[in-house]
Amino acid sequence: MKRLAAVLIAAPLMLTGCVVPYGGATPSATNAATDGGPTPTGTYAPDAGARTFSTLDKAGIEKIKASKSASFDMTTGWLSKDSVGLEDGSSQAPDVSIKDGTMSVIIEGPTGVVTAQTDRLRMNGMNTGSNFSEVTYFLTAQSLNEYTTIIRDGVDRYGINNEAAEDWIQSISAKPDQKSEFAIGTGTSTGLQVTYDLRYDGAKDTQVIIVHVNPM
Numbered sequence: 172m173k174r175l176a177a178v179l180i181a182a183p184l185m186l187t188g189c190v191v192p193y194g195g196a197t198p199s200a201t202n203a204a205t206d207g208g209p210t211p212t213g214t215y216a217p218d219a220g221a222r223t224f225s226t227l228d229k230a231g232i233e234k235i236k237a238s239k240s241a242s243f244d245m246t247t248g249w250l251s252k253d254s255v256g257l258e259d260g261s262s263q264a265p266d267v268s269i270k271d272g273t274m275s276v277i278i279e280g281p282t283g284v285v286t287a288q289t290d291r292l293r294m295n296g297m298n299t300g301s302n303f304s305e306v307t308y309f310l311t312a313q314s315l316n317e318y319t320t321i322i323r324d325g326v327d328r329y330g331i332n333n334e335a336a337e338d339w340i341q342s343i344s345a346k347p348d349q350k351s352e353f354a355i356g357t358g359t360s361t362g363l364q365v366t367y368d369l370r371y372d373g374a375k376d377t378q379v380i381i382v383h384v385n386p387m
Contacts, residue, residue: 226256227265227294235267235274241292242277245363249302249386250278250294257296264296276308278384281362285329285384306384311377315347318378322367325358325382329365332356339369348373362387 225231225241235241243250253259267274269290276292278285287308295305312318319340325331335356343351350372358365368381 224254227263227267228256231256232265232267235292236269239269239272239274240277241267241274243279243306245278245280245306245384245386248281248362250306251302252296253301259301260299262297262299265294267292278306278363281387283329283361285361285363285365287382302386304385308382308384310380310382312380313377315343315373315378318371318380319344321380322355322369325355325365325367328360329358330360331358331365331367336367343371343373346373350374359387 223242224244225235244254251259252261252263255265257263257265273288273290274292276285276287276289287310289308289310291309293307294303295307296303298304310321312321322331322336322340326333326336332355339351339353339355343349352368352370354366354368364383364385364387366383366385368383370379370381372378
C-alpha cells in the first residue's frame with residue numbers, strides 16, 4: 172500500500188502514444204458485459220473467420236456510425252493502415268464518435284479478442300509507418316462499484332495486473348472522494364498490450380477508463 176500511495180501522490184503516469192485528455196469523450200460507454208454488447212471472451216468468437224472487418228476511410232466511418240459496430244483484424248499483432256482502407260504510410264489518425272448511444276468494438280488479436288461498448292474510438296497513426304501504433308477507446312461507470320467491476324473484468328479478460336488493480340481499488344475505496352490518475356500494469360493474454368488508464372475523480376458522477384490497445 173505504501174508503494175501505491177507513492178504512485179498516487181506522484182505525477183500521473185502518462186503512456187506513450189496518443190492519449191486523449193480526460194473529458195475528450197462524451198461519457199456514455201460501459202463494458203460489453205453490462206451494456207448488451209459482444210460477450211466478453213478471451214478466445215475467438217465462433218464466427219471470427221467469417222467476420223467482415225471495418226474500414227476507416229470516409230465511407231467506412233459512416234458505416235460504423237450507422238451500424239454502431241466496428242471490428243478490426245490484429246491477428247498478426249498489428250493493425251495496418253492498408254487493411255482499413257487508408258494508404259500505406261498515411262499520417263491520418265481516424266476518430267470515430269457516436270453521438271447517440273454506443274458502438275460495439277471487436278479487436279481480434281493473435282491469441283484472443285478485445286471487446287467493448289464505447290462512444291469513441293481513436294487510432295494513433297500520426298506517423299509515416301505502415302501500421303497504427305495504438306487503438307484507444309473509452310469505458311465509463313456511474314459508481315465506484317461499477318468502476319471496480321470493469322477493472323476486475325479487465326484483469327480476468329486481458330491479464331491486467333491483478334495486484335496493482337486490487338491495491339488501487341483498496342486505496343480508492345478507503346477514500347472514494349479523492350482523485351486519481353493511474354495506469355494499471357498491461358495485460359497481454361490476447362497477444363496485444365491492453366492497458367487500463369484510470370481517470371477517477373470522486374467529485375464527478377461519471378468515471379472514465381481510457382483503454383489503450385498496442386501491438387506487442
